[in-house]
Ligand SMILES: Nc1ncnc2c1ncn2[C@@H]1O[C@H](COP(=O)(O)OP(=O)(O)O)[C@@H](O)[C@H]1O
């Protein structure tokens with residue numbers, strides 16, 4: 001199996017705050033990895049390092065054949081291979097849904113508008129929102145806006161998708177519709193990393209679960225790990241004590 005993401009002994013600090021203290025893991029093509037852990041454990045930082053939104057202090061990260069620790073890296077090429085979706089959707093309010101999605105393909109990839117539009121319609125269909133192409137973001141629910149944000153990311157045809165707590169701002173019903181989109185992507189073979197609080201979802205969809213604690217990979221396993229945590233820290237986290 002080919003490796004799509006590989007972190008080796010990654011260290012990252014913000015000033016005196018050591019946030020990643022030697023993080024290593026790898027993800028094979030088509031695999032879904034969930035990262036869980038208490039707030040402040042370094043999950044978002046680890047994810048952001050995978051798209052080089054943060055630059056690491058030491059260690060190495062390879063994503064889709066790009067060496068992210070290489071100062072000469074071509075970020076434009078990297079970011080065509082890596083899609084990242086955040087808790088906040090950040091859609092442009094003055095653009096329609098389809099225009100939001102067409103923006104990066106036309107500007108970054110210099111795609112013809114007709115081709116970009118075809119991709120927008122395809123990715124909107126993937127997230128179940130083809131009928132909202134002409135709507136403006138404010139006319140959509142939070143869950144629908146998040147699905148548009150996912151479609152926008154998919155329109156760049158990434159090789160790996162990173163999701164950082166994409167349902168945290170949504171109520172349970174809207175959370176469900178976003179999780180179903182992610183589940184479908186998983187079934188279609190997309191390589192994904194999900195930072196999530198949705199434990200049930202993580203154990204169902206993820207091939208591997210990584211529990212981060214204080215900047216380290218504390219425990220790794222399959223969904224079963226959540227029923228049989230080995231470390232006290234994971235037990236406490238799952239009990240809701242942290
Ligand atoms: N850009 C930044 N500048 C300074 N400190 C940061 C920055 N990003 C994150 N941190 C700090 O890094 C630690 C880990 O944060 P984060 O990776 O967001 O954790 P998590 O996503 O697990 O909640 C926190 O102490 C946070 O305050």
Ligand SMILES: [Mg+2]
Nearest residue numbers: 043044045165
């Ligand atoms: Mg976070």
